[in-house]
Every structure is written in structure tokens, then in C-alpha cells.
Amino acid sequence: MTALLATGLLAPLVLLAACLRPAWRPAVPAWLAVAPLPALAAALMALENDPVAVELPWLRLALALDFPGAILLGVSALLWSAGGLYAAAFLKRTTATLRFVVCWLLTLSGSLGVFMADDLVGFYLLFALASLPAYGLIAHDDEPTAWRAGAIYTAFTVLSEAFLLMGFVLLAAGDPTGSLRIGDVMAALPQSPWLNGAVTLTAIGFVLKIGLVPVHGWMPLAYAAAPVPAAAVLSGAGVKAGVIGFLRFLPFDSAMPVAGELLAVLGFFSAFYGVAIGLLQSRPASVLAYSSISQMGVIAAVLGMGLAAGNDSAPIAGSLYAAHHVLAKGALFLAIGVIAMTTAPRTAPTLFLATLVALGLGGLPLTGGALAKLAIKEPLGNGLAGTLANLSAAATTLLMVHFLVRLARSAAHEPPTVIPQAFLLSWRLVALAALFVPWLLYLASSGTVQAVLAPGALWDAAWPVVIGAVLAPAWVRWGSHMPRIPAGDVMGTIERVFRSSYAIGVAMERADHMLRRWPAAACSLVAIAVVLSAATI
The missing domain is CATH 1.20.890 (cAMP-dependent Protein Kinase, Chain A)
Structure with missing residues (x-):
């Protein structure tokens, strides 16, 4: 297990070192799909065994993998591998290959490593590695819109890391033993005199990373500007560095009602805001970006309710929901690239599979999304939070129908071209994983098939989807008359204030x-x- 964890962290960096030799550089893109596989193997092994913790003294790092971390590491590695297959074919059609590969491998190493980090210093460094090099992926096209998106993304990233650094200092100061291990500082946190400050600053850092409203403006700009494979991995796996941060650094075993309820309110507001603004977008990538804001809001609400009640089962529920989002959102971004090269008469197979994945985000029965919704039912409860979650599922269904309409309209108008098999294979792999992998994860987390197929569970999953689907034709008919809001919405105002x-x-x-x-x-x-x-x- 030690070898797998170390290899999972270092494999991208080994490929990065290969880029230093000009003779080896042309072969590196073909290995992008292989680099995440050791991390995937480590995640699969951790899911079958008890949590593991290892020391890497030669790297001065401590690594650990528990059940929530293994879930997110596994699905992220799977998405990065499929994205690497797509990226290798994409790089044959573009320039600045070396820059893209270097930024891809650096971001990959941080994105996977952050799920394994077990000490404050290692987590912070890997969190930064998962975030800062992504600028090169977002600004790959070397156009003014891409530069603007990359600059705004970097500004929010640096701000996130600044809050995180202050929070980590307070976390470390609260442990009388002077340990920097995450488990030790979190065990000492309830008695720490810096409890409120540490939780607040750390939470703000992760809120910036996952793009909750009102600090969400970077996300639509970044995802719309990034090339398809980069948008897929960043929207699916990259943003989950903030989710694992919440899972690691919120004290779920000791109730914090005020902080938890505040996070839940912020989450639900983001969930509905993301849908409302997403419906006013015309580009499929922008619609998906606002959908990510909405879905991150749901995760924040789940974790907030768990924190408010001191529910230590909330991290597993949140990780299952986030795992489905990793695969579904990555698959839908890859679908954008496939549809863009497919003429309208030939889009039916791709659109059919994309419909199943997209409606799964709303909780379509028997899909992975239905299991994700079932997983978060317990921490949300049957009160107001549960009702808001169901309404959010209906709103998400409406938004996904809007996305599918915009996706169908984005089909190629030129004569049909041969789509690289790597594009089709990676898209289909992630789409099928979004439908079926959550079943395996749900059963591994002590869920049962009987609970999923119970009439009450099927009805709970179905009625929000039905409501969203019923409202969809009216929106398709009259929604085009609504005013359009540019991607990033609040960023225009923020930029004007900044310039002043x-x-x-x-x-x-x-x-x-x-x-x-x-x-x-x-x-x-x-x-x-x-x-x-x-x-x-």
C-alpha cells in the first residue's frame, strides 16, 4: 500500500521529468492516461481494507487514505485517466503541447495527492499544486478571453490559499503537542482557543475553491475558456480539492450549529442561484459551469447540516454525492467535444447517453445520481433541508434539459469528419462510469439494493425529475425571450470596481x-x- 500511494503521487512527476529530455517529449502525451492508474489501484485497495496511513520520510510527507478519501481519489483518478486519453488525441490538433502537458501533470499530481495528504504542510502544498498550474490549462488558447479567465481564476486561487494558510496556522497553534498531522490537530480542535477562527478561515478558503456564491464568478469563465479535456478534469476532479478539504477540516464529531447552518444556507442559496443563472446561458460549457456551482452548493448544504448536528456520517454521504458529480460532470464536458465534431443527423447515440447522465444529476431513478441523492437523504433529514434538496433536484433537471437542448444545437454543420476513437472511448467510458460506478460505491458503503428499489425510494427520486421535465418544454419555448447574463455574472461588476x-x-x-x-x-x-x-x- 505504501508503494501504491507513493507511486500514485509521483507517477505524474516522473512523466514531468521525462519532459526535460527533448527526445522523450513527443512520447509523454501518450502516457497521460496511464499516470493516474497507480492512484486508482491504491483507492480500490483502500476501499477493500481499513483506513491506512504511511510515512514517506524521504519526501517528508505523511499519506493516509480513509473511505471518503478513497472514494474521491478513485473516481478522480478514473476521470483523469479518461481525460488523459482524450487530451493525447487533442494535443495532436493544437500547439503549445509542452506547456499543456507540464501544467496537466502538475495539476494531476496535486489533484490526486490532496486526497492522500495526512499533514497540514503536505495538504497545503498539494492543494496549491492542484490549483495554480491549472492556469496553463485554462489559458491554453492564448486568446484575450482565456487570459482573462486564467487571471481571474488565479486571483481567486491565491485568495483561497491565503485564507487557508491563516486557518492552518491557527489549527496548528491549537494542538499542544505541536503535531502537524491532520488527525492530531482535528482531535485537539474542540479544546483549542482558536476554534472559531480556525474553522472560519479554513472554511472560507475551501468556499473559494468550490465556488459558492458570491465567490463563484471564476468558475464559468474558467470552464468555458479551457479546452474540453481540461474543463472535464477541472470541473469534475479539480474542484473536489475543496470538498476533501471540508471533509478533512470540519469537526463533524462536535456540533457547531451556527457555523453549520450558515454553511447550509450558503450552500442552498448557491444551489438555486446556479440553476437560475445557468438557465440564462447559451453556451453548453457555461450551463455546465453554473450547474457545478449548484451541485457544489448541495454538497456544502449536506456538510453544513452534518456539522450543525455533529453527524459524523455526513462526510461519507457528501463524498458519495461528490463522486457522482466527478464522473457526471466530466462526462458531460467530454460530450461537448464529441458533439461539436458530429453532424446533427448522427448525434442520436451521444445525445441519448448524455441525457441519461445529465438527468442523473437530477436524480433519475436507477442512475448513479439517484444513489447520490439517496446517500444525502439522512444528513439532510425530512424537514426544510430535505424539501430544499428535492426542489433543487427538480431545478437541476430543468437546467439539464436546457443544457441538452443547447448541446444538440452545438452539433457540427460541416460535412462529417472522422472523430478520433480516443475521443469516443474516453467519453463513453466516463459516461458509463457515471451511471454504474455509484452503484458499486453505494453498496460498498453498506447500502442495499432493496433500499434503492423500494417503492418509496423510487418515488422520492422520480417526482423531482418529473416536475423538472414538465417545466422544461415551457422553458424551451419561452426561455429564449429572457435576457442573457454573461458568463461570470458578478465578475463584470467586480472588475469595474477593481479598475476604479x-x-x-x-x-x-x-x-x-x-x-x-x-x-x-x-x-x-x-x-x-x-x-x-x-x-x-
């Missing part, structure tokens, strides 16, 4: 230029006068 702050910098420069003309004695007298005035007040 440039005037402050100009004024400061002028003041500095004037002060430089004053003699040192005059500056000293002014400083003394200011200090005396402040003391008098």
Missing part, C-alpha cells in the same frame, strides 16, 4: 512625489503632529 481602485494608486504616487520634495525635518514635524493628535483624541 487604480485611481487610489495614482493619488498615492502623487502624494509620495510631493512628500519627497519636503525636507526631512518637515516630514518629522508632520509625523509628530499626527501622533500627538491621535493621542489627544
Whole structure:
């Protein structure tokens, strides 16, 4: 197990080292699909055994894998592998191959490693590695829109890591033993004098990473600008670095009602906001991005309710829901690339499979999404939170029908071309995984087939989908008359406010230029006068 964990972390970096030799560079893209496989093997082994923890003293890292971490590591590795197969074929049609490969491998190593990290320093470094190199994937096209999306993404990423660093400092300060192991600092957290500050700062860092409203603006821009394989892995697996952060650093075994309810409210607001703005998007990629905001909101609501009640089963429920989202969202982004190269008369097979995956996000019975909805039923309960979750499923169904309509309209208009088999294989692999892998995970988490097939469970899964499907024709008919909101919505306002702050910098420069003309004695007298005035007040 130690060898698998170490190999899962280092395999992408070994390929990265191969890029240093010009003679080996052309062969590296073909291995992108292989690099995540050791991590997938480690996840499968961890699912069959008790949680494991290993030390890698030669890397000064501690690695561990529990059930939620193994779930997310396994599905993320599967998506990265299929995405690597797609990316290898994609790179034959584009330029800047080396930059894309380097950023892909760095992001891959961090994205998988963050699920295995067992100490604060290692988690922080791998979290940064999963985030910062993704700029090269988002801005790959070297166009102004891609540069803007990459710059905004980087700004939010740095802000997230700044809050996370402050939170980790308080977490470490709360452990009297001085340990940096995640298990130790979390065990000491309930007695820490820095409890509220540590939880708040850490949670803000992860909220920025998963794109909850109002700090969501980077997500639609980034996913729409990134090439198809990059958008697939970033929307599916990359954003889950924030989810595993919540699972690792929220004290679910000790109830925090105020913090938990605040997170749940923020989550549900994001869930409905993402659907509302997503319905006003015309590009399929933008629709999926707002769907991700909505789905991350549902996960945040589940974890918030678990934190409020001190429910230590919430992490498993949240990880099962997130695992389905990894595969479903990755598959739908890959479908965008396949449909774009398929003429309208030939889109039926792809659209049929995409429909099953898309409606699964709403909880279509017997799909992986229905099992994901069933998994979160217990931590949400049957009260207001449960009702909001069902309404969110109906809204998601409506949004997915809107996505499918926009996807069908994006089919190629030119004469049919030969679609690379790697594109088709990777898309079909992830789509089928989104439908069937959640069944395996649900059963591995002590779920039963009888519970899934019970009439009550089938009805609970079906009625939100029916409501969304009934509303869909009206939206398809009249929704086109609604005003369109640009992807990123709030980012336009934020950018204008930021640009207006440039005037402050100009004024400061002028003041500095004037002060430089004053003699040192005059500056000293002014400083003394200011200090005396402040003391008098």
C-alpha cells in the first residue's frame, strides 16, 4: 500500500521529468492516461481494507487514505485517466503541447495527492499544486478571453490559499503537542482557543475553491475558456480539492450549529442561484459551469447540516454525492467535444447517453445520481433541508434539459469528419462510469439494493425529475425571450470596481512625489503632529 500511494503521487512527476529530455517529449502525451492508474489501484485497495496511513520520510510527507478519501481519489483518478486519453488525441490538433502537458501533470499530481495528504504542510502544498498550474490549462488558447479567465481564476486561487494558510496556522497553534498531522490537530480542535477562527478561515478558503456564491464568478469563465479535456478534469476532479478539504477540516464529531447552518444556507442559496443563472446561458460549457456551482452548493448544504448536528456520517454521504458529480460532470464536458465534431443527423447515440447522465444529476431513478441523492437523504433529514434538496433536484433537471437542448444545437454543420476513437472511448467510458460506478460505491458503503428499489425510494427520486421535465418544454419555448447574463455574472461588476481602485494608486504616487520634495525635518514635524493628535483624541 505504501508503494501504491507513493507511486500514485509521483507517477505524474516522473512523466514531468521525462519532459526535460527533448527526445522523450513527443512520447509523454501518450502516457497521460496511464499516470493516474497507480492512484486508482491504491483507492480500490483502500476501499477493500481499513483506513491506512504511511510515512514517506524521504519526501517528508505523511499519506493516509480513509473511505471518503478513497472514494474521491478513485473516481478522480478514473476521470483523469479518461481525460488523459482524450487530451493525447487533442494535443495532436493544437500547439503549445509542452506547456499543456507540464501544467496537466502538475495539476494531476496535486489533484490526486490532496486526497492522500495526512499533514497540514503536505495538504497545503498539494492543494496549491492542484490549483495554480491549472492556469496553463485554462489559458491554453492564448486568446484575450482565456487570459482573462486564467487571471481571474488565479486571483481567486491565491485568495483561497491565503485564507487557508491563516486557518492552518491557527489549527496548528491549537494542538499542544505541536503535531502537524491532520488527525492530531482535528482531535485537539474542540479544546483549542482558536476554534472559531480556525474553522472560519479554513472554511472560507475551501468556499473559494468550490465556488459558492458570491465567490463563484471564476468558475464559468474558467470552464468555458479551457479546452474540453481540461474543463472535464477541472470541473469534475479539480474542484473536489475543496470538498476533501471540508471533509478533512470540519469537526463533524462536535456540533457547531451556527457555523453549520450558515454553511447550509450558503450552500442552498448557491444551489438555486446556479440553476437560475445557468438557465440564462447559451453556451453548453457555461450551463455546465453554473450547474457545478449548484451541485457544489448541495454538497456544502449536506456538510453544513452534518456539522450543525455533529453527524459524523455526513462526510461519507457528501463524498458519495461528490463522486457522482466527478464522473457526471466530466462526462458531460467530454460530450461537448464529441458533439461539436458530429453532424446533427448522427448525434442520436451521444445525445441519448448524455441525457441519461445529465438527468442523473437530477436524480433519475436507477442512475448513479439517484444513489447520490439517496446517500444525502439522512444528513439532510425530512424537514426544510430535505424539501430544499428535492426542489433543487427538480431545478437541476430543468437546467439539464436546457443544457441538452443547447448541446444538440452545438452539433457540427460541416460535412462529417472522422472523430478520433480516443475521443469516443474516453467519453463513453466516463459516461458509463457515471451511471454504474455509484452503484458499486453505494453498496460498498453498506447500502442495499432493496433500499434503492423500494417503492418509496423510487418515488422520492422520480417526482423531482418529473416536475423538472414538465417545466422544461415551457422553458424551451419561452426561455429564449429572457435576457442573457454573461458568463461570470458578478465578475463584470467586480472588475469595474477593481479598475476604479487604480485611481487610489495614482493619488498615492502623487502624494509620495510631493512628500519627497519636503525636507526631512518637515516630514518629522508632520509625523509628530499626527501622533500627538491621535493621542489627544
